[in-house]
Amino acid sequence: MLGSTFLLVLASEGNGTLLDVNPGLIFWTVVTFLILLFVLKKTAWKPILAALDQRENAIREALERAEKAKEEAQKLLDQNKADQMKAEDEAKKIIEQSRAYAEKIREDLMKKSKEDANKLVENAMTEIDRKKTEAFEELKGQIANIAVNAAEKILKQNLDRKAQEKIVDTYLSEIKKN
Secondary structure (H helix, E strand, C coil), X not given: CHHHHHHHHHHHCCCCCCCXXXXXXXXXXXXXXXXXXXXXXXXXXXXXXXXXXXXXHHHHHHHHXXXXXXXXXXXXXXXXXXXXXXXXXXXXXXXXXXXXXXXXXXXXXXXXXXXXXXXXXXXXXXXXXXXXXXXXXXXXHHHHHHHHHHHHHXXXXXXXXXXXXXXXXXXXXXXXXX
16 A cells, blocks of 8 residues: 555656655655564564674674683793793703713813823833843843853863853842942
């Protein structure tokens, strides 16, 4: 019924333009709007408001969750920084301990090397003394043989060899004492 009345009003004013003010058209437009508003309020307004409230609550909860997540992320970031600093401190301690250990090993090796070198020098000196003593004993024996041979030729006596060696050894002992 409304629709036909609206059409009659439009048909009766056939020579008007779009910018002309038509009080009947305004009246029926307002009436139609109010009826539509009333129908929407009775049928769709509550579900629309409920949906808007639900959407508002969902957005609020999402913002709260985002804020909590941001706070947790900041806590984790702070914890990670603290852990990183702790790890760096531990790494520095380990490096310092390694340096100290390497220095101790180097000092121990130097000490052992010096001890080994001193021991080698001592052993070499002992060996030199032993070889010198052996050489002296051998030289003494050769001198004794030369002296015996020379004395035998000089004296042309028939002394037995043992007696001659005894005389030479006695003579060499006297020389050693002097």
